[in-house]
Amino acid sequence: MTAMTTAPGAPVRERFEPALMRRKFTGTIFYGACLGAIGILFIALLMLLYDVLSRGLPWLDPDFISGVPSRRPERAGILPALVGSLQLGIIVGILTFPTGVAAAIYLSEYAKDNRLNRALRTNISNLSGVPSVIYGIFGLAIFVRALGFGFTLMAGALTLTLLILPVVIIASLEALKAVPDAQREGAYALGASRWQMVKGTLMPAAAPGIMTGIILAMARAIGETAPLILVGAFTFVTFLPNPIEGGYTVLPIQVYQWAGRPQPDFQGISAAAIIVLLVLMLVLNALALIVRIRLSRHIQW
Amino acid sequence: MDVESPGAPMREPSTSGVGPAIRIAAAGERQAAERTERETVIELQDLSCYYGSFRAVRNVSLQIKKQQITALIGPSGCGKSTLIRTVNRMNDLVPGYHTEGRLLLDGQDLYGKDVDPVAVRRRVGMVFQKPNPFPKTVWENVAFGAKINGYKGDMDELVERSLRRAALWDDVKDKLKQSGMALSGGQQQRLCIARTIAVEPEVILMDEPCSALDPRSTLQIEELMAELKREYTIVIVTHNMQQAARASDTTVFMTMGDDRAGYVVEQAPTVEIFTNPRNQLTEDYVSGRFG
């Protein structure tokens, strides 16, 4: 039996060295690092905004918005690009809404839980991770060439629709999942068929989430550049586009074209175009918020 | 009208019933006299219910009489909800669910070939345990079922009529455009009842309709049920014995067997079940010895 080195009754606590102060200090340092990380991100955001605004605001005037691009920066305007972006956004929204929601409704309400349908879901999840250029290449091969749309706004809109469709489907699935089963049962108990339940109860209940998802996806489509370059959006367009016939451009491509010129004036109008683009996206985000609030005024779950 | 579980002993008449909680005597005797004249609306013939290969309810034979309130009581998990949801084919929504035996509504087998569950639910309505009004206005909630079923008449008139019969009209008559979900719990449940009767079913099934409500709302619903039975047949599942004793005309007692399947022990006029049950298990349950 080993002899006790301390007398019985002496506190055992002395064998531990908690070093509480040091450990807490380390903790505080890392908390500081976390805040620092956010600080860096925040500052980066601010620097970006500052850079864009300081370069672009001087060039932003009504002539800029209503004018057409020109070889001289002082006379350049973004009207064709702005109109192109708006047309594109609207067409994409119109195409995506029925398709994306229909697909989500099928997967959520009609599809039995079997391998085929699980594969459909995984497939959609994979598609949402495919780089946007790949969609551009696909659009080039199929819409521009094989289906003969040529380098038109429609081809661009179809390409972007495919790009954002997985995002819309996933957002719609989430919105549908959030509706409690009791709502579905209530409709069935009144003698509704599946489609009557979907149309009369489920879609109104899931509408806030679905509409928000679509509007945000439209905002994303408006910010896309690479796929449109691949399907032939032009970079120097001085006329207003017609969706069916050829020739169009959009804001991000205009930004890209001007930013590629070394002269500071071109950087300036590029920044001004960025401001217009960001404002457009801000408007869409605000719209999404308003739509969500308005549509969920009756919902309380 | 008794179904005894095989092997259960017959008991002697009891001198101690479930006393003061029940309004007995006069109402019960009157009902006993009228009972034989009521026709059968729903008949279950040797019905068993399966979730996949698991039998949840075994060999039930019952008759539900027209324009009466039949209460289904028993300990939790004994299959009461399964049974009642079978009547309006709600369990069809559960994958793997199937039945054996027959379930007749006015003589027609509801699980027959070619019978569409949607059509069944237009004649057999259901009110759920937790009130589930739609996130629409009060008006739209009541009109919903009628619209789906192709009601061609004056909708405003139907909405008002249904709300009156559900004893909700005075509460909501100037709030018709407000959200149905903004009402109190008891009001929401009455709204659910109103939208059910707007479709004019024959039978109204109620799956523990008051268990999520406060006592005052519960009493209001029970009074409403007494009114409603003049036009509709009502079947109510309840785990509240006092409620069954107060509100129902006939009571069915179910319990779970050793094979975990529910079965019907006894069906009798409510008064008899609570004062003079024929089966020992029934007496044990109603006097609180289990469940």
Place this chain on the structure above:
Amino acid sequence: MTAQGRPLTRERPFSERIIEALLFAAASIGVLTTIGIVGVLAFETFEFFREINPVEFFTGTVWSASIRPFAWGVLPLVTGTLLVAFIALVFAIPLGLLSAVLLAEYASPRLRNVVKPILETIAGIPTIVLGFFAINFVTPNLLKPIFQNDIGTFSALAGGIVVGLLITPLIASISEDAMSAVPRGMREGAYAMGATKWEVVRKVVFPAAVSGIMASVILAMSRAIGETMAVVLAVGTNPQLTLDPRESIQTMTAFIVQISLGDTSQGSVQFKALFAVAAVLFTTTLALNLISNRIVSRFRTAY
């Protein structure tokens, strides 16, 4: 409207069948798209390999598609892409994880309402704007002062930094989900033994959430590899096999854009090269996404 008059048998209306068919068709668009993408890429890549030796493509170290003499070794484009992605991850992993820890462990509701919008805003910036930021701010104001003459107007570093900014919210949000999914019981056990908050994070939460965090990093890497506009302005058009971040290089995505902006005719070998490079890009990102999904589904079922 008597109930008894209603028949129990009901011919399922034709319209219901049509509706279900339409819904199924919509859901199938996804599969059709995938098949289409794979088909198009495979076909054109095959055509490319009829002209160009696949061995040269996959092992060659020089890529010159527009300037004679032509060379078709894809490695410079691949290393360019990976270099940018690596730089991006070097910035994004610490920033993203620290943000995730902040959100999951430390943040009060008020702080959340500040942090989350910052991350969501960054995630929502159109990538061309980030490219603009790279050439107009990052290169002149950050890189030039540090590296002086060792760095040019185009560099992998400039592209890598802004792509890092872009993918930080991705790492942050998925890692935050992973950390929040760690059961409270685990943390409480550690606290009860006298651990400090940071120790709980480092020794309990992190290890438990590690698969989710790894999945987020892989997904972010995939995103960085597929990124186009943020790099196309900043890194240049100089495909070369190098690991020096100060060099100007070309990524696979930038090459694809370059070709489509130029005057390339449909049957030309440059045009087919576009598809071949796209095929490499697609396969890489798909593989990474599948790996990430596999890890995610495993951690979702772990609790």
